[in-house]
Amino acid sequence: MLQTTHKAEIDDILSRYPVRRSALLPLLYLAQREQGYITESAMQEIAGILKLTPPQVYETATFYTMLNLKPVGRFHIQVCKSLMCALVGSDTLIGWIGRKLGIKPGETTADKLFTLSAVECLAACGTAPMMQINDDYYERLTEDKLDRILADLRQTGASALKTGPFMWPEPNGTRQ
């Protein structure tokens, strides 16, 4: 139960809005953070907290692409395939990932480590091709960089190649 494990956080979220239902997306995120995806019982519990019916929670949850109603791999790789990225190689990137991990967009590796999705624009068009893995952006990708990122994730669960606070071009003209 989220209410027993995250009481303070839930109260804090609720305190931000004059109307309870506004806390719906934050609470769905909380549920997703806990279990990797949003379970039915979480939706039911959230409905209870917000005094909504479960269908009201469900209709909202299914509208947004970032909310997973089914389990995904530990690393959810989302490659932007919109035009701007496609112009400079996002399809190639998807190809690389597919070859390295043996999965196509929409699939998860057998070890449940990686899920690959091809998604629409993630607002990194100037640093394409790019991908987002869980919370982090990885930009200006090359095959070599991709290898390093995947290796990092496998080994330590994180990679230093992720983007920090974003600015492009960098002020001093340096390029990654």
Added chain:
Amino acid sequence: MPDPTTETVRLTIDGTTVAVPKGTLVIEAARRMGVMIPHFCYHPKLKPDANCRMCLVEVEKMPKLQTACSTPVAEGMAVRTATTVVDDAHKSVLEFILANHPLDCPVCDQGGKCDLQDFSHQYTPTTSRFTETKRIFQKEYFSPLIETQMNRCVQCLRCVRYCDEIMDVKALAPVGRGTMTEIKHFAAHQLDCEFCGGCIQICPVGAITSRLSMYEYRPWMLKRADTICTFCGDGCRITVQTKGNELIEVNSAHGAGRNNGDLCARGFFGFHATSHPDRLTHPLIRRNGALVEATWEDALEYVAEQATRLKLAHGPDAFGGLISSRCTNEDLYVFQKFMRLVIGTNRIDSSARYGQVNGVQALRRVQGTHRWTIAFEDIVTADALLLVGTNITETSPITGLKVKEAVKKRQATLVTMETLQPAVDTLSNIVNLAAQHFPTHPTQFGNTVIGLIKAVIAHNLVDATIAQQAPAFVQRLTATLQASSWEALESATGQTRSQWTETAQTLAAAKRLVILVGNGVLRQPGGQGTTTNLLDLLILLGKLDQPGCGLGPLAEENNDQGAVEMGAVAEFFPGPAPLNDQVVRERIAAVWREELPRTPGASLTNMLAAANKSTIKMLFVVGENPVGTLPAAAQAKEALAKLELLVCQELFLTETAAMAHVVLPACSYMEKNGTFTNSEGHVQAVRQAIDPVGDSRPDWEMFSALSVLMGSPLEYGDAREILKEIRSVIPGYGLLGPTPTPPKVDHTTLTRYLTEGFAADVTARYALTPPSRRGDNQFTLMFVQTLFHSGKLSTRSKGLLQLQQEGFLSINPEDATRLGLTDGGQVRISNARGTVTTTVKVRERVPVGVLWFPEHFDGEAKQLADWTIDPQTQIPYFKLAHVSLAKVS
């Protein structure tokens, strides 16, 4: 909804000038002049959503086409609905809507009454440019009574919006987005909701249909009859659709009847009850201890002979008559006339006795009318509403919708005194809409109302005029209320003084105040007193006779009000007029050309007692089943066993009918004509939809036939002739037109009440009811109505049985946890009267310490109920029990 009192706006539509109220939508303005702008998502009941984009029109000075459904009229606006541009737009939008549609009209239940078909017929070419792959949804099981075929959905969201805006149920979810949006319930779960059928009715295409009639018909095969539903006192207009003599479907057209086309599960899905295979089809006579089939002639002759014999031997008061208030006014009228004129006794009663009489008596006494001084329209336009003991969603769902409309659409302030906790679940909960809620123990309604009246007086909220005109009344109430301290009130009810105060202020500030009283008050001891006190409240606030203000007791049976007005109760002649009303007695005698009996009437309980003592020898029972519905403490079975003649007019062989000497098969409401009078006093036509089942006959016909055989013929050609006679006895009856003007408060009666009438029982009425003390494991068990059933008929409906088919015990989660009970587990309920084992359902809306059991599946459980008879009114109360619980492992 435009308010007719607001200013009007003039505009032109296709060159013709029209004046409509400000705020009217263009689509409505056009409709008024006969211009139909095509639309899918628009529905007059719903807030505009303008999602289908079908209703585009040209509005002068606007660069783009506008949606007529969401554009309000403006002074001088020029709208064009029939230009090429508009026509092209309509065609193109329709082309989009049809693109992904499966075009499976031949197998669609909506075929022939489908907006999409109609508009396509009007606009589109027979070929489609769409040659791509169509969207396909996986077929999923949706629910026991409602079927979805999402490929046909045009995504207008009317169903979803109806479920939210009108019903407040919020059971439907548009799931996913874009073209792949589909209407579902929750995840993979099947629909669980109020099953009002509203989504089926409001869907413009065949995406949501009824499983009860799936694939059974094409609309043009159906015959229609507009009649009135019998499942509660709301009196909804239904259209019964039949094929041959088979009941296929029931629905209700938008704008029709007091319900404006809305229905509840009972009305929409309950119609099969009357075609149950167990229906009685032939008269039965007891021969050698067994009931055997007989001809009508034999059966009627037998009854006439025996009745004549008994009357000669024991006199007319050895007879009694009991009738169900589900009968038509015509049945009720002929019944009481037969009893009074042919037999010569006033010993008659009906099921209105159980509660309705309480409400009617209070109204008569205080305001001199036996009817509501308000109508449904006044509920909708009220500023403040007070609901007392109603659980209105489950008992009077459509009156409940009026309350919801007032609160949700018009921001009325709702105050509830209910044995209900605010909770969100699959049924809507009126308390969720309340601005102020008094969670009330079932024995504490009287006290909670007293607290409110005390607050009105304590905070000087008494209307100045009343204080001036009826000082004695105000002073006496003030003094009487002093006897009950705030502390005593607070401790008995668990309410707080500050909440009473706040509510008193809210109600005093409202210009239009409506009070609705339900079963929780009317069917409990002290019900008449509490209802009278609520009228006192209206008087004190100076609102009793103000426009839009009034008190409405909610009838339980569809014709409770009619039964009282037809004089089918112990204390009234038709009118209703008390038995000692000389004027009415003479008026009726003049019509009947016969003296009316002078002996006193006898209520249900009197009659049972008299039968037990063998002072009553013969009983006519019409549609009532005292053996089956009353607890053993009522001794109905023993009493009836002693009768020399028991005649039952029935649809089914009930427990009572099984004891009868003669059983006469009666027609159901589907098979006869006549009128019903609903809660608010609206008299409405009942029309025959199918031929009588078997040899069954309308109840009045049987009395008519008997009267002939007994030598005092009451002959009528048809129900209309009876209504004509009713009108000569009750002037103007049933002529009230489509929207009745409710009667006004009679000021002579009111003045009499305020000067002296009130004093007779004021101390008793304002005496505190002691709280029921709870022992360790003491629960108050309530036998309640449920949304899916409302009586003996509903439990024979295959549709409703799919929604609920047995009794179960509803309990609050806290109590359940304490006792280790979980959903579906078994529990033993016991008290000194007995022990019953049943299934548990944990529901947040049930208060702690209280249990609910559906009264129409009460079976053995009803034996646990307290059985009390009000010494004054003779009303039996048997809807509460004090019990302890134990888990069955």
Added chain:
Amino acid sequence: MANYEPILLKNMLQPGYTGSLADYERAGGYQALRKVLGKVSPSDVTAVVMKSGLRGRGGAGFPTGVKWGFLPKDYQGPRYLCCNADESEPGTFKDRQLIERDPHQLIEGILIACYAIGAASAYIYIRGEFVLGAKILEQAIGEARAAGYVGKNILGSNSTIDVWVHRGAGAYICGEETALLESLEGKRGLPRVKPPFPATHGLYDKPTVVNNVETLANLPHIMTRGAEWFASIGSPPKSTGTRVFCVSGHVARPGNYEVPMGITFRELIYEQAGGMRSDKKLKAFIPGGASAPFLTPDHLDVKLDFESVAQAGSMLGSGGVTVMEEGTDMVWAALRLMEFFYHESCGKCSPCREGSSWLVQIMRRIVNKRGQMSDLETLTDLCKNIAGRTVCAFGDAEVSPIMSTLKHWRHEYVTLIHAAETANLIRPEPAGAKH
């Protein structure tokens, strides 16, 4: 290459600037707020913004001061400011930089706007994917709250303004202001029918202003340096100030460039962004995000201001400039954008919902060499039937890639269709085929 004075990017261009409160204050941050709070009346703040000529940077370019002026004057009860940080328009990535590199600039702008419109709460609706941005904002708001810039009795001025970050969850449409409000209310992000406008019936049905990140980030500078100063930059009188243009695609140095409005595309692409990435020539460009119709090399000398781009048949939109080189398949490019719009159509309006799926299917057929000549007419028709017939501007946006590529590169469609004919491939697709 001409050098322009950066305004919004100025701080972050300083070496070592971290965006912390200390850094921001050192660079003169929160001075505008101090100058305004309790000292300049809210209506005067609005007047200054009106006079500056600042227009919305979110896409529609509506004058900001005028928008604020629509709020009911005498309304008692809460009002809200929503900062639109949904940045989902393909080709646009400026708000992300403004947020992550200089969050306090935005927060100060939000506070000034709240003060001007009388809002005690502001919600920053940030697209869900910007996890880092949301974190940075939360942190910065925390710092600002601790320093007394946010919360009760700000700087002793009696003003109370709270700022909250609200994360979206993946839906382009939630950048549309009324869909944003619905989403913020915990609902599906479907645009509302207008009128009523957010100015009177916005968040929770209360008067509300929705402004883009970049729009709001301009406010501290306008309040510090004055309306006249701002109005003199760019292409007055209608397009004042700078804009951060996001250049992407086949250029040598893609990225964010802040320049005064009114310079030409040629200058932006060839001087700021370093020209084409190879020796292939420029074939096409999108001037203002995916919703803006494509332009051709003939339009390189069009000025980057609202009016000029509109005159050229496109729009300045969100400031996302995407450049395509010779060899880019324009039908394919339009299809890619169409796929985006199909994926993102919320489904409310029939023409957009059904139209986007239909258009995508036709476009896929053409690109896969299964098109036929009549498809071109159908495409044109469908586009016309969608545009202007929907609740929000998404409908107009989704048809612009196809309409404009059909206009400028019709021959490429025709070539693909001819290829289909020669391959004798014209046949309906097998039912249920996956593309």
